[in-house]
Amino acid sequence: MSAVTMPDENVVVAAGPGAGKTELLAQRADFLLRTGQCPYPRRILAVSFKVDAARNLRERVRRRSGSRLAARFDSFTFHAFAKRVIDNFRPALTGYNALNPDYRIDPDTRIEGEQITFSDLVPLALEIVETNAYAQGGIRQTYSHVFLDEFQDCTSQQYQLIRAAFGHATAVLTAVGDTKQRIMAWAGALDGVMQTFAEDFSARPLPLYQNFRSAPRLRRMQNRMIAQMDPAAVSPDEELAGDDGVIEVLDFDTEHDEALAVADLIHDWLHQGVPSREIAILVRQQPHLVAAALGRKLVDRGIPFRNEQESQDLTAEPVAALVFNFIRVIADDRQPDAYTELMRVANRSSASEDEASRLDSQLKRMVGTTRTTVRSPKFKTGEPAAWKTLVHEFLQLVSRPVLTALSTGYQQGTRLDDLIEQALEAFDRELAVDGDAVQALQRLSEVDAIRFLTIHKCKGLEFEKVVVLGIEEQLFWDPTTATSEFFVAISRAKQHLVLTHTKHRDRPKGPTKRWDEWRTPHQGFLDFAREG
């Protein structure tokens, strides 16, 4: 309550998994917006590390506060925030760092003036804020409050950006994090950043003790790890009493045995009524290789799954969602939500009401005729090219200006076309699995598919059932981060945690980085699963 309602003091909340850190930020946003402590036109900035986490927080605030108030809540990743700064104040960049208005972002290569990489975003934004008083003033006037989620993973460059933008009591800051979940050490996460923040910003530390997520049996396992990682944060035994929750350790000879047993487990869970979105398969790294055998077994059983490595960031993009919704609506009659979403796009048109209603009826007509086309015997449902033509016709009807208005970055360079291309490629990839468009879309959807995630991608998320594949020394090999990674993984489970290891994993076909066929169980980690 103190952290949520704090009027003008900076706060740092350090707490374990499931203690409600993200929830606290959502509640604080609601409080500040509703009570006018963040008065119109000022805004709240929330910075997270992953696209998924930023979206999750934005959604929580929208549900609590409604769209009108939530419109003043900017939930960004560090990259998105930095890009916003660069786009708004680009002329402040000079010399080698100067950028053309239609600059692009490329994963690898920087070209002077034309193209930057993702890792250039934060340093360039920092340069703007540090050297341009106008930009600094603009940012400070915009945001009255700043939230920092998963703050334990803040790198020193990211921290410098926050300090340059919001130092000297120009905004009220709330940082939340858990030092035991610090898994980004390799990417330069600042040692003790929470402590540094507390000192630099005179932030008041406030603890949260309860874990609202996990059943007692799971909390006891987390507590055994906490005893080793941070003895001061251990919960007393009497707070963790109870038999609720399940932990299983499964030991196999090969990944094929593992795949079969886990696919059977998942099949049973689904039959018991567990929703797909409440099941997650976590892998330390390379889920597309480590979980490949399991993927094949799920396909055999007709169970949709989604490899987040490939599609997570994509489905957060409004234009990709539009493409998927269009295919969903024309391929399947029972998709009322997708249909509503699709039709909403007509009202996004900034043109007159007349034009919006014309687009609305054109869209309805087009969906009608396309549905007939797709159902005719001549239409080759298993062929990507057939769908591609329909999608392009649809996008043409929606029109370029409406598509560009879907998100701020879409005006720039080839971003919009790249995303459309990526959405179609993701669909092709899934269509190739079984030739069934409806199943392919289910695998791409968050609601209907079991998720395969790396541990890095699962941060901040929670599921009823969590399977962590490969508790093996060959996967948890980095002594500086392995324990935190394992801790993050096991603390995602609400009710049921399954840990597996196998003696042998076949070398995948094609080139791979290092791959050990023979595996050793990570006994130290498996011991945490044992009571007593």
Ligand SMILES: Nc1ncnc2c1ncn2[C@@H]1O[C@H](COP(=O)(O)OP(=O)(O)OP(=O)(O)O)[C@@H](O)[C@H]1O
């Ligand atoms: N005060 C509360 N009362 C009841 N339930 C809560 C409360 N705070 C949070 N929760 C619930 O507990 C779960 C965990 O909350 P949340 O995701 O905010 O935790 P977190 O501290 O951010 O976790 P992690 O660091 O592990 O990602 C959520 O399902 C949330 O709705």
